[in-house]
Amino acid sequence: MRAQTLPSGAGWRWLAGGVAIFRRNPPMMTMLVVAYWFTVIFLNLFPVIGALAASLAIPGLSVGLMQAARNLERGQPVGLQTLYGGFNENAKTLLALGGLYLLCTLGVLGVTALVDGGDFLRYMLASSRAERAAVEDADFLLPLLVVALLMMPVLMAWWFAPVLAAWHRQPLGKSLFFSFVACWMNWRPFLTYGLAMLLISVIVPGVLLGVLLLLLPGLQELLTALIMAPMVLVVAPIVFASFYACYRDIFGISEIV
Template identity: 45%
Template sequence: MQALTLPALGGWQWLAQGYALFRRQPAMIGLLTMAYWMSVLICNLLPFIGPLAASLVMPGLSVGVMTACRNVDQGLPVTPALFFLPLKEHPRPLIWLGGIYLVCTLAVLALAAVVDDGALLQAAAGRVGLDEAGLENGNVILAAQLILLLMTPVLMAYWYAPALVAWHQLSVSKALFFSFIACLRNWRAFLVYGLGLVAVGAILPGIVIGLLGSLFPSAAGFITSLLTLPLLMVLAPTLFASFYISYRDVFVPREPVSEHA
């Protein structure tokens, strides 16, 4: 198992090629993406065990959507049955991945809660609001920085791990290791990927909605609602497709082109 190192612009290509892949099969990729979010939502609605169940099945379901993207890329049939296929074939390691990610996330949040007495955690849970004074609180800012610092290596280890478990039959520990190394080698591409995602997912839509809202102030709320849903219906499947493109570019070496071709 070897992770390739890509140039920084590779991160933008993940988004661009992800969108192109989504356009090749928008109905099925969009349907499976919606099924993913609905499954997570329904699990979270279950009393007591809901959030735990959602965390445990998320890795397997995410690979299910990526499997559909892989089939589209390879010209293979895409069916709804692909959604549950990884969990059906590799239930134990994928559920273990979900559990490890949940434990790490809870540990990071617990450490942050020690710093700001749980203010940020309560705000994220919707129990309290963070007013301007709260945002200026040094402890809250420090807790947010701590979460960012500690969650970065967790996300790096988790990013490719579900696909490596499902598609390469790696053990959980090896999948986490190779995922971390792959992200570390490609930090420049991931930086561009993140900036591109912020640009196309937040800044540009915000500019468009803001301009239309200023031109038609009486319909600003309607315009926001009208544009938000179509944006999500394109952006969410594009994200899953870009996850697959990222995996493909990093872990699937290209065939060398013959000079006589």
């Protein structure tokens, strides 16, 4: 298994690849992404154990979405069972990836307590509006910078790890290592990719919403809903599909077991 180093422009192609995959079956890709979200939300409804269950499930569900994107690109059947079929290969490693990611995230949040006395940590772990209101006036700029800095290597290690574990049968350590190295080798296209996603998911919707609010100032809730609907039904599935295009170009489809 060898990761390729791609030029900066590859980041735009990944997003274009996501669009091409989405266009093959928009209703199916949208349904699977919505089912992914509903599954995670449902698991989080259970006190305490829900967050752990959701974290354990996310790597397998992510592989399911990658499998759906691959099947759509190849013209193969896709159904709801594809989403939950991600656990069929190397399930133990996928569960371990989810649990370890949760521990790393909590560890990063714990570090922020050293710079702000724990206000940001209390805000993130708050279970009610009253608990959030008690610390919402605190300055979160510094802890957010700490989170961004420390979570970057974590995200790099986990970006490809689930699919490497499931499709390439890589153990926990190797899947994290190869994912980190692949992201490090391709930081330039990932930077372009991040800018592309920022453009379609934040800047364009934000500008459009701002213009509409200037023209129709009394319809804020309706206009916000009209902008969010395409984000959920179109942009999000395209972004998820682009994750597969990213993997495909860096590792090559010939590497798939």
